[in-house]
Amino acid sequence: MSQASRAFMDRLGLSVPIVQAPMAGFQASALAIAVGGAGALGSLAGALLTPQMLRDEAKAVRAQAGRPLNVNFFCHQPAAVDEAREQAWRAALQPYYDEFGVDPRGIAAGPARLPFDDAAAAVVEELRPEVVSFHFGLPSPGLLERVRRTAAQIWSTATTVDEALWLEAHGVDAVIAQGLEAGGHRGMFLTDDITTQLGTMALVPQVVASTRLPVIAAGGIADAGGVAAALRLGAVAAQVGTAFLLCPEVTTSALHREALASEAARHTALTNLFTGRPARGIFNRLMRELGPMSDLSPVFPSAVTALMPLRAAAEKAGHADFSPLWCGQNARGARRVPAADIVRSLATMSESR
């Protein structure tokens, strides 16, 4: 293990160089507590929690002595709904509405991904997590300054060398280099061209060489060999998400668990169909029939709304054809065991081999 990795762990009080990926909609304090208890960095994902829920979950983690906490936020600019685009999207979905007998005029707004805002900053000021991490760039300077005054480390996600350089110039303390193997939303923010996205093996060493920041490697890391490989690429730690998706501490749906544990998980794709932003999930019917990346989907995050009744109807019938089955390109690490066991198996090779 490098000196930089050791220093990174010491500063956060970690015993293993592993960060649990924040997974909005899938986990709260139970996972962060379990992971923290095993010596890794537990995380909460703010994007789908109300401020009060976030406060409660952060307090629950805080009640455990000596466990550092990472709270993650999306920091997109909420886009106004584009009615014409929304109508075109619903027109594209009309054959599915017909198939499931859904009247699209009756659809209520879906769960909104919330950006980091005043209320979230107030929770950070109250709970003072050791790390506040961002996805989709950084919040406004005023909000960022409020975080900085709490003495939290500020991290954000880079998917290209350009994004890493931008984040360094904007004063982050570490960068999460998110290789395109990663499940869930791409953190990309300087471009929406997915051909710019790099595999972990290519991204991490280039970010390490291009910036002076500590680099946390993410994407495709699902076992001890992957963690050790990430350190060899110059990362100070590895961020792991998909490997936790079958754990009891995670609220992955039964259909999602079934897909993760099957050969279906071998084929994922980046898709903007479910939220309007590219995110990696298991290839399913909607992706196959509309193409995983489509010009039709509304801007983030409102794409989710029009799909809600289709998802509900299909899930009721036992199919995940319209569900976002977030998953990275390496689901082999996901096992039906407590999260602490996942952390322990991830860490077995990072010291030596």
Place this chain on the structure above:
Amino acid sequence: MSQASRAFMDRLGLSVPIVQAPMAGFQASALAIAVGGAGALGSLAGALLTPQMLRDEAKAVRAQAGRPLNVNFFCHQPAAVDEAREQAWRAALQPYYDEFGVDPRGIAAGPARLPFDDAAAAVVEELRPEVVSFHFGLPSPGLLERVRRTAAQIWSTATTVDEALWLEAHGVDAVIAQGLEAGGHRGMFLTDDITTQLGTMALVPQVVASTRLPVIAAGGIADAGGVAAALRLGAVAAQVGTAFLLCPEVTTSALHREALASEAARHTALTNLFTGRPARGIFNRLMRELGPMSDLSPVFPSAVTALMPLRAAAEKAGHADFSPLWCGQNARGARRVPAADIVRSLATMSESR
């Protein structure tokens, strides 16, 4: 270094766990000899060499004592030219023909990528390379049996777990797990859907876990940390291509070298525009204007023909707008030094760190 990696090296007489990627159109014996002299496995690429050229180049490598040789072949089924598709492709290119004053009716056929055939098998029987590696699957059983009777190790490329399982079932001795970071042609052969393609960090451990074959990792590996990381993922060796593209032993064009050494190399994409099959190269004008993956391009390898005069005219004017600038996602390892120096720097960390 693992026992498996050591056994792999011993069997081939290598002193470092590094394979030089065969690069059709860019290299012949000079690179293979330089790489072999530094203890790695040198390779020749048969796809753009006539049998006589291949024989001469293989003999030149064979004249060096004690250096093992890998000869690589494409094994696509040559497709008949689809006239309607070819005409549609030329229609799409018409604005460029107009811009450069080219009459597309006068275009001669471009350089053909040759599949492994009787003549190539005869060269293998004569020169008896230690390794015969394939791209795009495997040749016919009869041709494969001729290779096997020379006692050569038979390798082929897998870009998915399914392809690795197929190759194992068809009796290969090792598999090259080609992550999507890799430059040049994707070896994919069971699918033409590029969403199936995995990053090296995800592909290698899954192939290692799914087969009993030795796995050579390829894609994004450009420095000693990358080689060490590949070994940690369970690979017995790393295959490296892009890092050699600025070496004096390689025939990379001046415009290509310029692009490789610039920030342009940070953005590559998979494109089928240049040959009809997905291959990774530096993003350029043709890719930007037609989209890097297009339904318009003719089937492999005939797409190359219609572009020849545009490429020539643009290159004459100092632009690589219509040239295939093959390059992986990590060009940082490419330096203007002899290939032996690249091998030595790649190998510095693989023993220890």
